[in-house]
Amino acid sequence: MSIDAPQDEPDVRENPPRYRNQAARRVLRVLAAVADAQDSFGVTELARLLSMSKNMVHRALTTLADDGYVTRDPAGRYQIGYRVLTLGPSDDGEFDIGLLSRPCLEGLHALTGESVYLSIIVGGARVTIDEILPPGPRVLRSLRGAPVALHCTKMSRVLLAHLRDAEIEAYLDAATPLACAMRFPDPASETPDGVRGDIADIRRHENVLWRNPHLSSAAYAIFPVLGEDNRPHGIVTVGGPRERFDIPDIQSRLPELLAVLAPLRQHARLFPAPPLVLDEQP
Amino acid sequence: MTESARRALRILEVVGASPHPISVTEIARRLSITPGTAFRTLDALQRNEYAARYQASSRYVLGGASLRMRQSLFARFRIREIALPYLHQLASATGETTSLTIPLGWYGVRIAAIRGSNEVTTMPALGLLGPLAAHYIGRAILAFLPDEDLARYRAWSEKHRAEQASLDQLDTVRRRGFSHEHAGFEGRSALALPIRDNGRVIAALALEGPILDDTGAVAGSQAADWRDVARALEAAIHARQGQCRHPFAHLDPDTILFGEPE
Numbered sequence: 001m002s003i004d005a006p007q008d009e010p011d012v013r014e015n016p017p018r019y020r021n022q023a024a025r026r027v028l029r030v031l032a033a034v035a036d037a038q039d040s041f042g043v044t045e046l047a048r049l050l051s052m053s054k055n056m057v058h059r060a061l062t063t064l065a066d067d068g069y070v071t072r073d074p075a076g077r078y079q080i081g082y083r084v085l086t087l088g089p090s091d092d093g094e095f096d097i098g099l100l101s102r103p104c105l106e107g108l109h110a111l112t113g114e115s116v117y118l119s120i121i122v123g124g125a126r127v128t129i130d131e132i133l134p135p136g137p138r139v140l141r142s143l144r145g146a147p148v149a150l151h152c153t154k155m156s157r158v159l160l161a162h163l164r165d166a167e168i169e170a171y172l173d174a175a176t177p178l179a180c181a182m183r184f185p186d187p188a189s190e191t192p193d194g195v196r197g198d199i200a201d202i203r204r205h206e207n208v209l210w211r212n213p214h215l216s217s218a219a220y221a222i223f224p225v226l227g228e229d230n231r232p233h234g235i236v237t238v239g240g241p242r243e244r245f246d247i248p249d250i251q252s253r254l255p256e257l258l259a260v261l262a263p264l265r266q267h268a269r270l271f272p273a274p275p276l277v278l279d280e281q282p
Numbered sequence: 283m284t285e286s287a288r289r290a291l292r293i294l295e296v297v298g299a300s301p302h303p304i305s306v307t308e309i310a311r312r313l314s315i316t317p318g319t320a321f322r323t324l325d326a327l328q329r330n331e332y333a334a335r336y337q338a339s340s341r342y343v344l345g346g347a348s349l350r351m352r353q354s355l356f357a358r359f360r361i362r363e364i365a366l367p368y369l370h371q372l373a374s375a376t377g378e379t380t381s382l383t384i385p386l387g388w389y390g391v392r393i394a395a396i397r398g399s400n401e402v403t404t405m406p407a408l409g410l411l412g413p414l415a416a417h418y419i420g421r422a423i424l425a426f427l428p429d430e431d432l433a434r435y436r437a438w439s440e441k442h443r444a445e446q447a448s449l450d451q452l453d454t455v456r457r458r459g460f461s462h463e464h465a466g467f468e469g470r471s472a473l474a475l476p477i478r479d480n481g482r483v484i485a486a487l488a489l490e491g492p493i494l495d496d497t498g499a500v501a502g503s504q505a506a507d508w509r510d511v512a513r514a515l516e517a518a519i520h521a522r523q524g525q526c527r528h529p530f531a532h533l534d535p536d537t538i539l540f541g542e543p544e
Binding site: 021023024025026027028029031032035036060063064067068069071073074079080082083084085086087096097098099120121122123127128129130144145147274275277278 | 286287289290294298322323327355366367370375386391396397518
């Protein structure tokens with residue numbers, strides 16, 4: 001016997017306490033049902049769901065409410081309560097695209113030796129939140145942490161293209177007249193129809209291989225990372241000087257690149273992507 | 283029903299609060315019950331997946347149902363999903379861990395956090411921080427509450443012997459626009475900014491790393507950047523009005539207590 005086991009433990013195991021804790025079990029079942037639900041519950045619904053009498057459910061809810069494990073919402077229905085927080089601090093973590101993408105960025109950089117970026121949507125903008133840059137000649141995209149409007153640049157538009165149509169139109173409405181603070185021409189950014197046309201083009205491909213005609217010395221592969229709702233968590237971009245990383249090179253190495261991306265893409269599919277939140281000035 | 287159910291909840295709390303897998307004997311001692319009673323109740327908790335044996339030992343940890351329950355509670359704070367991209371942006375720009383804390387009654391609860399990319403960084407746990415005055419993040423909320431709420435906090439903290447903040451301390455936070463606290467690095471402090479909606483403070487955005495010096499002095503341009511992200515987050519919350527409703531806003535804050543239920 002372990003030194004931690006109480007003297008009566010073996011006896012209890014031999015005679016499972018089937019009846020002595022039935023009341024506690026009923027309360028725990030009610031708590032689990034309230035916690036698992038997206039919405040709040042009335043007593044009748046809960047009784048039907050758990051095949052328990054309304055009286056039993058009511059008594060269980062009263063016990064749980066007395067302790068704050070369930071609370072009543074403004075409509076008087078029951079929802080999970082704040083006292084759940086007393087079950088200790090949580091470090092079970094949440095979906096963190098930055099943390100999860102890091103091994104993928106390192107893998108892509110090791111494979112190509114080129115610049116690798118992770119960008120997400122913040123408000124109405126694309127923001128690069130992680131990057132790995134090689135020494136020597138390299139491409140340098142927008143500054144890490146700096147917002148770039150979602151209609152400007154191919155990278156931004158790949159993010160925009162994977163939003164829902166209604167979200168894209170809401171963005172274009174809020175962003176019009178479209179302005180771009182880029183130092184080079186970007187015709188697709190200039191009008192809503194230009195942006196829509198480029199989005200249609202982007203949507204024809206799973207990944208976007210792109211060479212900026214105005215910066216003819218660089219090429220990029222842009223990989224959307226989508227959530228369970230088929231909307232974007234972010235994009236991973238690999239870019240390099242054309243002398244060593246041009247479109248034909250990228251195409252020939254695409255299976256290797258996609259193999260590195262696969263675990264991240266698979267993991268991201270388990271979680272919904274964040275909502276698009278626009279203020280007046282995207 | 284009440285006694286055995288309440289005992290189950292108390293045992294769950296003891297297991298959840300324990301920093302290590304906990305034995306039946308230790309649970310029984312803490313709750314002044316017999317080991318047999320503790321074991322029988324743990325059996326009920328285990329059958330419902332609220333508690334689990336740690337690596338087939340005789341010690342217990344929280345089970346899957348408890349973890350799901352906690353995640354379900356966090357998911358009810360819709361402000362989280364609005365804030366996460368902004369926390370990412372700030373964590374990326376500064377390299378420090380960023381977090382969002384909301385008031386719950388007179389307590390602060392950290393409901394979202396994004397790990398910084400600096401070599402030395404922290405990953406604060408989600409959950410209860412304590413009374414608002416007990417922590418620099420809570421004080422970034424407390425300092426910007428209306429006077430009548432401050433008076434209510436003071437009365438509540440006196441009654442429950444919770445931490446209080448001096449008027450000077452809160453005045454300094456108001457004057458600077460943020461609160462700060464030594465961050466474990468020599469001479470360096472972490473900071474927290476209030477997040478407001480319709481003029482009312484609803485949360486605090488924290489940079490939980492050594493971002494300031496201990497006097498609270500900041501490089502001017504950097505301070506502006508943090509505030510820009512905080513303002514952008516406020517605009518995003520405002521744009522989603524109605525969807526960021528605090529699930530416990532309708533409760534009287536004086537009735538929300540995290541000690542032993544009365």
